[in-house]
Amino acid sequence: MRIDVVSIFPEYLAALELSLIGKARAEGLLDLAVHDLRDFTTDRHRTVDDTPYGGGAGMVMKPEPWAQALEAVAGDEAAGGGARPVLIVPSPAGAVFTQAMAYELAEEKHLVFACGRYEGIDERVLEWARDRFDVRPVSLGDYVLNGGEVAVLAMVEAVGRLVPGVVGNPESLVEESHSDGLLEYPVYTKPSAWRERAVPDILLSGNHGKIARFRRDEQLRRTAARRPDLIEKLDPASLDKADRAT
């Protein structure tokens, strides 16, 4: 998968050289490049923002540097007739990013992330970009960040780890929070007794059926307590008799 990130703070994305994603890049599983938006300006001051039409607080990102940058990272592709690259525009005004969206994006060949700062990017850039990209304004959740960079770190990690080969043991992708619509069960390691606290007996029993039941009950209890909204969304057909009793 190819990923391009455009930002006025390319150093922010240095964390993508670390850990699992960094390793996947070094191995060639992810072809990820970060670009400085200011490299696509033409004035002496490398200006990327200006005052908003209609007035109001803050500054708006100028359209032309964005068009130049987006043409540079994906200019040829649109003409090629193949699948259009996806342009993800992080914004608190976007659709909420979910695990389902991460799975969808992991199937794509080319993702481009456009990190806005200030009050956002001139809206005409998004309209113009629809000719060559599948444009998706995306939010991490209902709170406000200063720019898209932190959101891109989260999204690239969530998507990148779903690309085949990035996570060494694909089984670890199956039993995790949100993959079955429930939160993960609690986990424990040695020692079995620690500061007067014991690991639940069932986990030491070697009875795999009982362990699976215990974990499923913990998932249901935890989800009901912390995320009742997820319980509402569960498909009733995905629940067995013991689930309903919990």
Ligand code: 6GU
């Ligand atoms: Cl994706 N961007 C910004 N600037 N703020 C956010 C966000 C994104 N998601 C939640 N808050």
